[in-house]
Amino acid sequence: xxxxCPRGKxxxxxxxxxxxDKYVLDIWIQGERKLKDFNxxxxxxxxNKVHKENFTAINVNHSTLEIHLYSAGEGTFYYEFGPLISAxxxxxxxxxxxxxxxxxxxxxxxxxASTIVFVLLLMLFAWLMGWLGNTDHxxxxxxxxxxxxxxxxxxxxxxxxxKRNEIGQGGFGTVYKAEMQGKIVAVKKLSxxxxxxxxxxxxxxxxxxxxxxxxxxxxxxxxxAKGLHLLIYEYMQNNxxxxxxxxxxxxxxxxxxxxxxICLGVARGLVYLHEHPRLKMVHRDIKSANILLDEDxxxxxxxxGLASLYTEDDQFKFIKVEVPQGYMSPEYVRGxxxxxxDVYSFGVIILETVSGRRxxxxxxxxxxxxxxxxxxxxxxRKRRLVDLVDKNLSTKYDxxxxxxxxxxxxxxxNISPTLRPTMFEVVSVLVGDKKMEEICPPAPNDSHIAQVxxxxxxxxxxxxxxxxxxxxxxxxx
Numbered sequence: 001x002x003x004x005c006p007r008g009k010x011x012x013x014x015x016x017x018x019x020x021d022k023y024v025l026d027i028w029i030q031g032e033r034k035l036k037d038f039n040x041x042x043x044x045x046x047x048n049k050v051h052k053e054n055f056t057a058i059n060v061n062h063s064t065l066e067i068h069l070y071s072a073g074e075g076t077f078y079y080e081f082g083p084l085i086s087a088x089x090x091x092x093x094x095x096x097x098x099x100x101x102x103x104x105x106x107x108x109x110x111x112x113a114s115t116i117v118f119v120l121l122l123m124l125f126a127w128l129m130g131w132l133g134n135t136d137h138x139x140x141x142x143x144x145x146x147x148x149x150x151x152x153x154x155x156x157x158x159x160x161x162x163k164r165n166e167i168g169q170g171g172f173g174t175v176y177k178a179e180m181q182g183k184i185v186a187v188k189k190l191s192x193x194x195x196x197x198x199x200x201x202x203x204x205x206x207x208x209x210x211x212x213x214x215x216x217x218x219x220x221x222x223x224x225a226k227g228l229h230l231l232i233y234e235y236m237q238n239n240x241x242x243x244x245x246x247x248x249x250x251x252x253x254x255x256x257x258x259x260x261x262i263c264l265g266v267a268r269g270l271v272y273l274h275e276h277p278r279l280k281m282v283h284r285d286i287k288s289a290n291i292l293l294d295e296d297x298x299x300x301x302x303x304x305g306l307a308s309l310y311t312e313d314d315q316f317k318f319i320k321v322e323v324p325q326g327y328m329s330p331e332y333v334r335g336x337x338x339x340x341x342d343v344y345s346f347g348v349i350i351l352e353t354v355s356g357r358r359x360x361x362x363x364x365x366x367x368x369x370x371x372x373x374x375x376x377x378x379x380x381r382k383r384r385l386v387d388l389v390d391k392n393l394s395t396k397y398d399x400x401x402x403x404x405x406x407x408x409x410x411x412x413x414n415i416s417p418t419l420r421p422t423m424f425e426v427v428s429v430l431v432g433d434k435k436m437e438e439i440c441p442p443a444p445n446d447s448h449i450a451q452v453x454x455x456x457x458x459x460x461x462x463x464x465x466x467x468x469x470x471x472x473x474x475x476x477x
C-alpha cells in the first residue's frame with residue numbers, strides 16, 4: 001500500500017520510508033531539531049545495516065525523553081518489517097558551576113574516592129567504639145558477680161572515667177564509682193604509666209589478693225594493659241576517714257563510739273599485717289585518707305602501693321618514698337623503716353580522730369604552721385590531754401576511754417621506735433585486756449603519767465555523760 005508522504009508528517013518506527021529515491025528525515029529530540037535531511041540509507045551504507053548517531057547536551061525533564069522523526073520531502077511510504085530505531089542509550093554528563101562538564105573518568109574517580117572516604121569513616125567509628133583492632137575491651141573482669149564484665153562495660157559505668165564519677169584522689173591515681181548489674185564498685189585508675197608505678201600497682205594487687213581481713217579493703221580484680229592500669233575494689237559508701245573528719249561537704253558526723261571503734265578497727269587491721277603467719281608486712285602509708293568507711297562505719301585500710309614484706313631476720317627496709325607530712329616517723333629521715341613506722345602513723349590517726357583536727361594546719365592569727373602532735377605533747381606535759389577531744393562532742397564521750405586512747409597516741413608517736421608499743425599491745429589496751437603500765441612502763445621523765453589518769457579523769461568525769469565501759473570490737477585479736 002502506497003501513500004503520499006507529505007513533508008512534516010511524523011514517521012513511526014514500523015514504517016519504511018520511500019520519498020522519491022531518497023530516505024531523508026528530520027530528527028527532533030526534546031523539541032529541538034538535531035538533524036536535518038538525514039539520509040539513513042547513505043549513512044548506513046545500505047538496507048539492513050546498522051548506523052549509530054550520538055547526540056549530546058540533551059536535557060531530560062520529568063524523566064521523559066521525546067524523539068520525533070519527520071520526513072524531509074515529497075514521496076510515498078509503505079510498511080516494512082523491522083524497526084527504524086532499535087535501541088536508545090543515555091549517558092549523563094553533569095555540569096559544574098564553572099560550566100565545565102564531568103567526563104566519565106571524572107565521575108568514576110569521584111565515586112571511588114567517595115567510597116574510600118566512607119569506608120575510612122566507618123573504620124574510624126568502629127575503632128572509637130572499640131570494635132576494631134584492639135580487643136582489650138572484651139577482656140573480662142571479675143567484680144564478684146556470677147557473670148564477669150568487660151572492660152568496655154566498666155568504662156561505660158565510670159562514664160569513661162569522667163569527673164562526675166570521681167570519688168577520690170590519691171598519690172597513685174584517681175578512684176571512680178561504677179555500678180554494674182546492680183553492684184557498685186570502686187575503680188582506681190593509675191595516674192602514672194612509669195615502670196615504677198606499674199610495679200607498685202602489681203605489688204598492691206598481689207598483696208591484697210593473698211590477704212583477707214575485715215579491716216582491710218577487699219580487692220576484686222586488676223586490669224593491666226599498655227596505657228591503662230586499673231584496680232577494682234569493693235565500694236565503701238562513706239568515703240574516707242579524712243573526708244568525714246575534714247571535708248566541709250561531708251554530712252556524716254561521728255559520735256564518740258564511732259570514733260573509738262574506728263581506731264580499734266584500724267589497730268586490728270595493722271595487727272593482721274604485722275603479725276601475719278606467712279606475710280608480715282609494713283603498710284608504710286597509714287593516714288586518714290587511706291582509712292575507708294563502709295555503710296556501718298567499719299574502717300578498712302586501703303592503698304597498699306607502698307607496702308613491703310619483711311621477715312624476723314630482716315625487719316629493716318631502706319626506703320626512698322616520701323610519706324605525707326605529719327604521718328612520717330622520725331626514722332624515715334634516715335631511710336630505715338620497720339613495723340613501728342605504722343605504729344607512729346596510727347598514733348597520729350588517733351589524735352586526728354579524737355580531736356577532729358588535721359595533723360598539720362595554719363594559724364590564721366599567728367600566720368604560723370601548727371602541728372597537732374606538738375599540741376598533744378604540750379597538753380600531755382600540762383596533764384590536760386583531754387582538751388584535745390573534739391568540742392563538737394560536747395560532753396557526749398567516755399572520759400576514761402578518752403584518757404586511755406590519747407595516752408596511747410602519745411606512746412605510739414614516741415621519737416624512739418623501740419619505745420613505741422606494738423599494734424598487738426595497742427589492741428590489748430583498747431579492748432581492756434591490759435593496762436597502759438603493762439605495755440609501756442613509765443620512763444623517768446614520764447613519772448607523772450600515773451597522776452595524769454586520776455587528775456584528768458576527775459576533770460572530765462564531771463563533764464562526761466556517757467558510761468566508762470569499753471566499746472568492744474567484733475572479735476578479739
